[in-house]
Amino acid sequence: MEISDGLVSDPIRWKRPGDAFYLDPDVVKTARALLGMKLVSFSGNVITSGIITETEAYAGVSDRASHACGGRRTRRTETMYRKGGVSYVYLCYGVHSLINVVTGPPDIPHAVLIRGIIPADGLSVMKDRSGNSGNILSAGSGPGKVSKLLGIDCSSNGTDLVRGNLLWIEASRFRFSDSVISVTKRIGVDYAGEDALLPYRFVADLKAAQTEIEKAGIV
């Protein structure tokens, strides 16, 4: 706990957002709002978590970059059509599990891909999971690495983020300042034509983000 001006500052309080947060129809807004929140998993009898530093929005059936483009509705994409507030975890390149947050009302397949976290709780476990190599910032930078750190695989697809106890999100009064956030086109979606250029990726400068996290006393 930090002490300033002789007063004890309020400790950071983390709390799960309710249904309303996930039901917002504006998935791009939600993708931005998720930065600075905490992604938490309970896997292998351990709690691990990280502060979200990078997200991408995938916006419904009209988004040519989305698995649900054109209304595609397969066993894999079915999760995206559920009511906002569940996870969409799928296997990419047959190798990596990618974690998304399903948002919006039922039958609107919005999702936010979590592409980066700064490790917070359970550091020693995450260090083991990442192979004990590299620095802590690079360990959580990349969507495949996020699930690796958190011990999440496709079996966590469709879990309830609001009321479940496997994978969830917590928010606090902490926010990254706008100056550390960049908005860019999405990564690895060049096949999506014009939609590949949409400014749907939100990414924090890692070093600046870590400085703000430390200043806030989170990690």
Next chain:
DNA sequence: AACAAGATTAACT
């Protein structure tokens, strides 16, 4: 039935 491509990463040359 066969094949190509993919919301990636680590380990090469």
Next chain:
DNA sequence: GTTAATCTTGTTA
């Protein structure tokens, strides 16, 4: 810069 790893899905036959 290139490539292997390897599962799901859509396309073509």
